[in-house]
Amino acid sequence: MKKRTVEVTEVANVINEKLKKGIFLTSKSGDKVNSMVIGWGHIGRVWERPVFIAYVRTSRYTSELIDSNPEFTVNVPVNGFSRQAFALCGMRSGRDIDKISTAGLSLVEPEVISVPAIKEFPLTLECRVIYRQMQDASLLPDDIRNKFYGEACPEEHICYYGEIVAAYMIEE
Numbered sequence: 001m002k003k004r005t006v007e008v009t010e011v012a013n014v015i016n017e018k019l020k021k022g023i024f025l026t027s028k029s030g031d032k033v034n035s036m037v038i039g040w041g042h043i044g045r046v047w048e049r050p051v052f053i054a055y056v057r058t059s060r061y062t063s064e065l066i067d068s069n070p071e072f073t074v075n076v077p078v079n080g081f082s083r084q085a086f087a088l089c090g091m092r093s094g095r096d097i098d099k100i101s102t103a104g105l106s107l108v109e110p111e112v113i114s115v116p117a118i119k120e121f122p123l124t125l126e127c128r129v130i131y132r133q134m135q136d137a138s139l140l141p142d143d144i145r146n147k148f149y150g151e152a153c154p155e156e157h158i159c160y161y162g163e164i165v166a167a168y169m170i171e172e
Ligand SMILES: Cc1cc2nc3c(=O)[nH]c(=O)nc-3n(C[C@H](O)[C@H](O)[C@H](O)COP(=O)(O)O)c2cc1C
Pocket: 021, 022, 034, 035, 036, 037, 038, 039, 040, 041, 055, 056, 057, 059, 060, 061, 062, 063, 088, 089, 090, 091, 092, 093, 094, 095
């Protein structure tokens, strides 16, 4: 599988744009690989390092996997993607099913970390978690807290700061 290295600054706008509809975040612990859809996140620089910051609710299986193995890949579908993959990864938990095989996704050997990339979502950031911070919903304005942390979904998000250690496009 061929990979073309990309500059993080050159792909930041594309990633921020794609986040509006949802991109994928993949984690791995032991031999378990799992992918979820994320709509929140951002690329930036912290502590003089390029980072991708993801917001993962404590209830997600993904948070268990990242806490066990603090690495993740960000997988951006630049050429469209199947509704099935989106529905599975955005609505079903990896606790209950193997989303990768059910969605027919192809894992690609990573360059630096242990979490694989995904061929079908070729723009890839490999991230190593250098900081994690639990959100404190009590500090939010009432309207945001009530909308996002009400009775239906009270779990707060953990912000994972992933240092971007490799960035590339997977090419056939
Ligand atoms: C468009 C979209 C965006 C989402 N964004 C996030 C997000 O940023 N953070 C989050 O915790 N969950 C988000 N979700 C929900 C998770 O993808 C969903 O709960 C998933 O099933 C979690 O999988 P897991 O339990 O295997 O980790 C989003 C779902 C959709 C459809």
